[in-house]
Amino acid sequence: MKKILPLLTLTACTLLSQAQSDRFAYTITDQQSGGSNWHFLRRIDLTGGFVTQPLYEGLNNQRPIFQAGSGKATLSSDAPFQSGVAAMALDPRTNRLFFTPMQIDQLRYIDLNNWKTYYVSGTPLANNRTATTDAGAMVTRMTIGNDGYGYALTNDARHLIRFTTGGLPVIEDLGSLVDDAANNGQSVHLSCTSFGGDMIADDKGNLYLMTSAQYIFRINIATKVATHLGTIKGLPAGFSINGMAVTDKNQILVTSAVQPGYFLIDAANWTAAAWPVKETSWNGSDLANGNVLRSQANTANAKPETPQLLETGKGSMSIYPNPILNNQFQLRLRDLIPGGYQLEITDMLGRQVMNQAVQISLENSTMPVVLPKGQTQGLYLIKLSGTESRQSYQQKFLIQ
16 A cells, blocks of 8 residues: 555646636645645746645645535535545636545535535546556546536546536546557557546647656547657656646646656647746646647637637627526627627537527617527537628637
8 A cells, every 4th residue: 555655646637718828727736845745736827937835725624515516515534635636627617626536536626716625426536446546547637628528537548537517517437548550559558658647638629648657649539549649858757747737828837746847848849848936846746727738720829819809890799698508698799880790609510500690780789599409518609790790709608
């Protein structure tokens, strides 16, 4: 037992397009620099390199915890970060920080609006452990996909888990990853090279896994095929990757559970360079923020994506509520030119959900929209284009 647990703490894990890229990341550390008790949540300022004092102490079992869904408050003998945490993911839409303890098969989250802690009871996260110390079955990689779902991966990559992030999370086991035929024997299931590490998401429906041993895999969520892309160049020998987060400049920040210091990785060539921080440099078991890796079409020099894009003219369009419930919402229109418009809604694969002509008679108005029944959870895009004017607007929204 004492020989196994330190090895398990070397594993780690951790995104969703939004109005402005996060310029921070959360990290899990020890109370002391250089330690390996992963119970303290801090925040890193990505613009100035500052690391905060602990914001949350995860071994406090006197803190009330709440049952997700019912909101019932209770006390638990299991502290939130009991046995250490090496998998967390930040959902920027709900402002929830999801995590799971390494030896407790349960999805949990911190509501960052009020710092209350919620346990998702009734449904295990991985539901496949034969023992709490089964390293292969432990979840040490977690992130939020560009589709709005949370994703978690066991060390052995036999279980890719998807969960919803709003309301009471719904957990679904998608099954095992499949090695790309082009991997030439470098399997995502190998314990010596592919355990541990962390995941991030991109804007094209992929996850990126960097293992503790510095191996890189691209995971297609739809097919579950894992493609080996190589290894990281420029990291110190023995640097165990345990946390990943995307910066606002579209670089990948990584941290190690066994060495202090941070490195920035360029995804164009998978090369790392040291990133200095002010004062103490912490080793940590994980990183998480709300950014996704932008594709080459959206380079680091591109302007941040905005939820409301005005093509021409003046005015604004907003959605309430967002995320939406019961397949209906309100469009709030301000300073639009009255006249005819075309309203189009598509999912993130470009499939059309709705397309209809609308007439707007007032500059400031509210328009109810009811979606066709049977829409699945996920991100959608609404476009409002003037047929008589050159005004055009678009915005993403989420169905929960």
